[in-house]
Amino acid sequence: MKLLQERIRQEGLILSDTVLKVDSFLNHQVDTKLALEIGQELARRFADRRITKVLTIEASGIQFAMATGIALEVPFIYAKKKKAVTLSEQVYSAPVHSFTRQETYQVSISQKYLGPEDRVLIVDDFLATGAALVGLVDIVKEAGAELVGVGCVIEKSFQQGRGLLEDRGVRIESLARIASMSPGEIHFIDEEGQTGERAKENATC
């Protein structure tokens, strides 16, 4: 998705070879128009798959699951990271390790909202280590639902997440695939699967 790649070049802050901040337009302050376009593009890529529900994880997946649910005209569910006092019924759950926060938490969803009749698209903001997404894939399997695929906004293709999902036979669509990056420089894999132009960018612009 060229529009998204351009925006990452313009506004993304590359703090290291692995840390990219996009919180001016994607996951802290959110450009609602861009988020809607991201949802439309993810919906287009899975248009023929008769999806019944979009699944994501709180918090930064919510705006993209919402946008994709709007485009597909289906509800979305967001997995919770802690069992709250008001979440008293039976849940599907999986442990997830966050490398950003350096902690392991439990993700869970109510068993009432996912079942064998569902065809599920998982959506998230980042595919990097794959930890959260593998947890969601396991939850879909536990529910007996059909997993249609995983749609991500940004993929760090140099990390192991894609491989972990592909090992499980999961179809992945990422709208911006980063081949490599370092402060001042970012290389995308283009939509045909080739490494894109090597453009030097000022990471702070």
Added chain:
Amino acid sequence: MKLLQERIRQEGLILSDTVLKVDSFLNHQVDTKLALEIGQELARRFADRRITKVLTIEASGIQFAMATGIALEVPFIYAKKKKAVTLSEQVYSAPVHSFTRQETYQVSISQKYLGPEDRVLIVDDFLATGAALVGLVDIVKEAGAELVGVGCVIEKSFQQGRGLLEDRGVRIESLARIASMSPGEIHFIDEEGQTGERAKENATC
């Protein structure tokens, strides 16, 4: 908002005099069409106020801030509940006590995304104790931005949140105001400010 009140009657689960679960359509599984209509209604109520940004708090405010931002054609910001490794710059922050989770956490937003030039509408799913919303009001004040008001999806009018916000001179618009509830029964304050019809409902229907 009659459509919302009807949906709460049909699908809300009243677990006690203070706990209402709406996670089948609002804050775990989300009816995207209803969420968009909620956003349109909140936007309509603040239509003439030249809002530049919608502000909410992760996680369950995000879908309604997104919907309101779509309707107003402005970005939204969601305050974070913990200082993440990647949130390295200066932040505005406030402490918030969650009665649901029985813990106190820090909410924060980057100083880059809110300033004296902004006119802010705060949006959240529930107004109950008001703890989270008072924290957001304090953050808007700290940023020197203009607070246009607070828009909530559901208000538990029998709790102190509205009073705390009114003491600070904040305009509040809530789409469903609950006067009282108990398992099997819910009473709304209608849109003209009167106590609505006393309808007995089966809390599990």
